[in-house]
Amino acid sequence: MSEKIQLYSLATPNGQKVSIALEEMGLEYTPHTINILTGDQFTEEFIKLNPNSKIPTISDPAGPDGKPIAVMESGAILLYLAEKTGQFLSTDARTRMETLQWLFFQMGGAGPMFGQFGHFYKFAAEKCDHPYPVERYKNETRRLLKVIDTRLKGREFIAGESYSIADMAIAPWVRCLDTGYGAYEFLNVAEFNEVNRWTKSIFSRPKTITGLDVCSLNQS
Ligand SMILES: N[C@@H](CCC(=O)N[C@@H](CS)C(=O)NCC(=O)O)C(=O)O
Missing domain, CATH: 3.40.30.10 (Glutaredoxin)
Incomplete structure (x- = not known):
């Protein structure tokens, strides 16, 4: 085997x-x-x-x-x-806990909410023409982007100066708003300077x- x-x-x-x-x-x-x-x-x-x-x-x-x-x-x-x-994942207790907090933030917040946004904005657009779900998940997605943006101020990465599993979890979801759902402009992601700086750095890593x-x- x-x-x-x-x-x-x-x-x-x-x-x-x-x-x-x-x-x-x-x-x-x-x-x-x-x-x-x-x-x-x-x-x-x-x-x-x-x-x-x-x-x-x-x-x-x-x-x-x-x-x-x-x-x-x-x-x-x-x-x-x-x-x-x-x-x-740092062995320093504080950094480790910060990393895990943001990993769980992605699992329970950003992932499911961005996913619901994508569902109603792109995949179910023809099945549901009521504006409520897109509006609701747009607002929540933008709110979460703001939380990430604020967190990144003064930090290279989510948990501090080192790339961690929290960045690996969150960044593909942020990228998907653009490449997966085509909603970069609709969500005005350009407004979140720290998020853009961070995704640019992460998605220039060859591995x-x-x-x-x-x-x-x-x-x-
Ligand atoms: N909380 C799960 C979510 C996994 C998940 O939703 N995967 C989706 C693709 S992104 C899937 O397999 N969907 C298949 C289905 O729902 O039948 C995780 O993070 O692993």
């Missing part, structure tokens, strides 16, 4: 954060593309790894006790990989750029 980590994913923001981490941490892994548009997430084989039928998921033949482990939920996967490698395209449906 391969000793490499097996990655089951798709190049969406939730998937990208894990492939970015794998690339940045220099871990060897085998990517498996799960096409959620054709129902790969509902196969018996996949549900054994992730009972919630969502990407991303990893399985690691060399788990904490030397035995295989499957991990679901992108935030938990980032934490698992950071602890496994000792990278991108992070490589991570963006892992498990893309556009690849052959």
Whole structure:
């Protein structure tokens, strides 16, 4: 059996954060593309790894006790990989807690809200022409962007001076507002100077750029 980590994913923001981490941490892994548009997430084989039928998921033949482990939920996967490698999560108690706070902020706030915005703005635009959901999630998305912008003032990265799993979690979601939903202007993301400075720096990192395209449906 391969000793490499097996990655089951798709190049969406939730998937990208894990492939970015794998690339940045220099871990060897085998990517498996799960096409959620054709129902790969509902196969018996996949549900054994992730009972919630969502990407991303990893399985690691060399788990904490030397035995295989499957991990679901992108935030938990980032934490698992950071602890496994000792990278991108500070051992300083205060910085570590700040990193985890912002990781959880993404998992419970920015990810779900940006995702709902994208759903109503782009994917359900023809099914629902009532202005309320777009307005609601636009306001919440812009509010969250402002929170991130304020946090980044005087800091290179979310948790301070070092790139961390919190940046890996949040930045692909911010990028998706533009590249995934085509809403950069609609949301006036240009107004958030710190956010733009930060995403520019993150998405100029070669390993992070490589991570963006892992498990893309556009690849052959
Ligand atoms: N909280 C989960 C969310 C994962 C998630 O929503 N994944 C989406 C793609 S971004 C998915 O697999 N959707 C398939 C479906 O809903 O059937 C995580 O962060 O891992």
